[in-house]
Amino acid sequence: MKTCLIVDDSKVIRKVARHILETLDFAVVEAADGREALGQCHAHQPDVVLLDWNMPVMSGMEFLRALGDETLAKRPKVVFCTTENGMAHIRAAIEAGADEYVMKPFDRETLESKLQIVGVA
Ligand SMILES: [Mg+2]
Numbered sequence: 848m849k850t851c852l853i854v855d856d857s858k859v860i861r862k863v864a865r866h867i868l869e870t871l872d873f874a875v876v877e878a879a880d881g882r883e884a885l886g887q888c889h890a891h892q893p894d895v896v897l898l899d900w901n902m903p904v905m906s907g908m909e910f911l912r913a914l915g916d917e918t919l920a921k922r923p924k925v926v927f928c929t930t931e932n933g934m935a936h937i938r939a940a941i942e943a944g945a946d947e948y949v950m951k952p953f954d955r956e957t958l959e960s961k962l963q964i965v966g967v968a
Pocket residue numbers: 855856857899900901902
């Protein structure tokens with residue numbers, strides 16, 4: 848079973864994403880901000896991280912930059928979640944280390960196809 852770390856400051860979004868991922872047979876762990884997510888990466892070695900952009904404490908972009916400096920046995924794939932579809936915004940996330948992005952709100956089919964693109968579904 849593969850593990851997905853959901854990082855979002857919205858409890859509602861984490862709940863919706865967890866439900867979808869569990870129907871796709873993922874083990875799910877959660878974090879409410881980037882700093883908590885770094886700890887979860889060390890504790891659970893997730894296969895993939897579903898990453899929000901705007902969060903208190905440590906944003907998605909700051910998390911991506913910090914992840915690059917971490918010593919992890921396995922680097923997770925990162926699917927970036929955004930409500931903005933500006934190409935500059937998406938390019939900045941990809942340049943910072945994101946593997947793919949998904950527009951919010953996303954449904955099961957969309958998320959599954961993104962997870963297939965990054966090779967974890
Ligand atoms: Mg947010």
